[in-house]
Amino acid sequence: MTLTAGESRESVGSAELVVWRMLQRAQVRITRALEADLLAEHDLALASYEVLLQLSEAPERRLRMNDLADRVLLSRSGLTRLIDRLQRDGLVEREACASDARGLFAVLTDAGAARLAEAGPTYLRGVRAQFLDMLDADELRRCAAMLTKLFPGPQADTDPY
DSSP states (O other), X not given: OOOOTTOOHHHHHHHHXXXXXXXHHHHHXXXXXXXXXXXXXXXXXXXXXXXXXXXXXXXGGEEEHHHHHHHHTOOHHHHHHHHHHHHHTTSEEEEEETTEEEEEEEEEOHHHHHHHHHHHHHHXXXXXXXXXXXXXXXXXXXXXXXXXXXXXXXXXXXXXX
């Protein structure tokens, strides 16, 4: 941020922290709304939805547990507990990795794919209502450009704008 006449570094820092806190609050508010909708309509937690979604997009609907944990931003132990619940519900299975005796894959079952398909419209409706519909096309382009600066390179999603 560039200082203008009369501004101190402390006032700019304070303004920057306000933006940071706004970003945090927006993320929490949107996440809570999505979670509430998914739980109410599908008895599916947002983290579970994200796991099912990642598996559905993976080749052969399977990912190594370590890779899946990275994609859904969970610790390895947190993902293990979540996969335990999803496996009990018949939504995922675990498979041993043939090339690494210690490695495990999480695999989306047909029941998991069906549950994801049922919950998808609720998730998309929530994302639209809580975020996308609040911004016009130009604001969405600028938002995508700003967020891409935070996550440059291969981990950034393809820019649709």
